[in-house]
Amino acid sequence: MYQFEIKDNEAGQRFDKYLHKLLPKAPTSFFYKMLRKKNIVLNGKKAEGKEKLSVGDTVSLFLSEETFQGFLGNADTSIYLEAYKRFKNITVLYENEHMLLVSKPSGVLSQKAKDTDYSVNEWLIGYLLDKHVIDAASLSTYKPSVCNRLDRNTSGIVLCAKTLAGSQELSHMIATRKIRKYYRLFVKGIINKEVTLDGFLIKDHDKNYVSIISSDDIDSNCENASYIKTRYYPINILSELSYVEVELITGKTHQIRAHMASIGHPLLGDYKYGDKIFNDKYQDKYKIKSQLLHAYRLEFPQNALLTPDGAMTFTADEPAIFRHLLSIKNNTSHRAKDT
Numbered sequence: 001m002y003q004f005e006i007k008d009n010e011a012g013q014r015f016d017k018y019l020h021k022l023l024p025k026a027p028t029s030f031f032y033k034m035l036r037k038k039n040i041v042l043n044g045k046k047a048e049g050k051e052k053l054s055v056g057d058t059v060s061l062f063l064s065e066e067t068f069q070g071f072l073g074n075a076d077t078s079i080y081l082e083a084y085k086r087f088k089n090i091t092v093l094y095e096n097e098h099m100l101l102v103s104k105p106s107g108v109l110s111q112k113a114k115d116t117d118y119s120v121n122e123w124l125i126g127y128l129l130d131k132h133v134i135d136a137a138s139l140s141t142y143k144p145s146v147c148n149r150l151d152r153n154t155s156g157i158v159l160c161a162k163t164l165a166g167s168q169e170l171s172h173m174i175a176t177r178k179i180r181k182y183y184r185l186f187v188k189g190i191i192n193k194e195v196t197l198d199g200f201l202i203k204d205h206d207k208n209y210v211s212i213i214s215s216d217d218i219d220s221n222c223e224n225a226s227y228i229k230t231r232y233y234p235i236n237i238l239s240e241l242s243y244v245e246v247e248l249i250t251g252k253t254h255q256i257r258a259h260m261a262s263i264g265h266p267l268l269g270d271y272k273y274g275d276k277i278f279n280d281k282y283q284d285k286y287k288i289k290s291q292l293l294h295a296y297r298l299e300f301p302q303n304a305l306l307t308p309d310g311a312m313t314f315t316a317d318e319p320a321i322f323r324h325l326l327s328i329k330n331n332t333s334h335r336a337k338d339t
Contacts, residue, residue: 016049026071084126098166103316156295186268191242194233200225
């Protein structure tokens with residue numbers, strides 16, 4: 001017999017989902033057969049599999065060693081520890097029992113796109129393994145994960161969940177827009193006032209490209225359009241650039257990049273939605289090869305699980321290239337707004 005006690009990271013999920021994580025090589029039919037025959041029981045009683053697990057519940061599996069070992073997943077921690085070793089430039093901004101906030105540099109994936117990739121997600125698990133917060137065995141039933149994605153070439157704050165409860169709460173807060181998200185960026189042209197934009201975004205998944213349609217032009221044929229809302233205001237105005245802060249009120253793929261380009265203010269360095277000739281000039285002079293977009297600030301309301309002591313604000317310092325552009329005195333005309 002194999003017996004397991006449900007911990008914090010495993011509570012709150014359905015029993016059948018837990019079993020799939022515990023024995024990932026077993027087919028679904030196996031679990032339901034074992035549940036019917038009472039070879040797998042919950043708290044010593046017959047279960048259906050749809051029960052919601054609580055801390056302290058006991059799971060008993062009356063299986064032979066050969067069967068159990070045959071369905072057991074082998075947790076290889078090498079990729080996680082390698083990612084932690086590789087990404088020394090990922091900075092921890094804040095950590096508590098349930099969540100971890102880090103600052104990601106440009107060029108690093110938030111989540112891997114293919115099996116051979118290394119990303120913040122692998123770094124996170126490697127970090128927690130190195131700090132002995134988790135062990136290899138616990139990865140079979142819960143893997144800490146990134147909760148928000150930034151593009152590879154976007155730097156700044158990434159939200160990570162250490163526990164299942166933290167993951168569920170962070171996901172809920174993001175989905176209900178309770179966490180306010182602010183980005184900093186350089187755009188072509190002069191912006192001298194605060195503006196709130198709305199519209200609709202349509203994504204071409206094959207090309208990984210989005211298009212913006214104004215609220216006035218949307219029609220019933222645009223079935224895949226998603227409503228978007230973006231607020232922006234200037235911080236510094238340069239000779240031919242504006243340094244801008246954006247509040248991402250809705251969060252869709254490439255929303256900031258496409259929305260700013262749609263009003264004639266594309267991001268500096270953005271070759272997908274921007275001005276190639278303009279970008280080439282700055283690439284030649286400052287070696288800027290991708291969009292200058294930085295997830296700068298997150299504002300949390302008080303939350304019983306994540307911020308029980310009250311509302312909290314977190315910031316990530318701008319990358320060096322941002323500071324360098326702002327320090328070029330003969331390019332700067334005036335500071336537009338303090339934030």
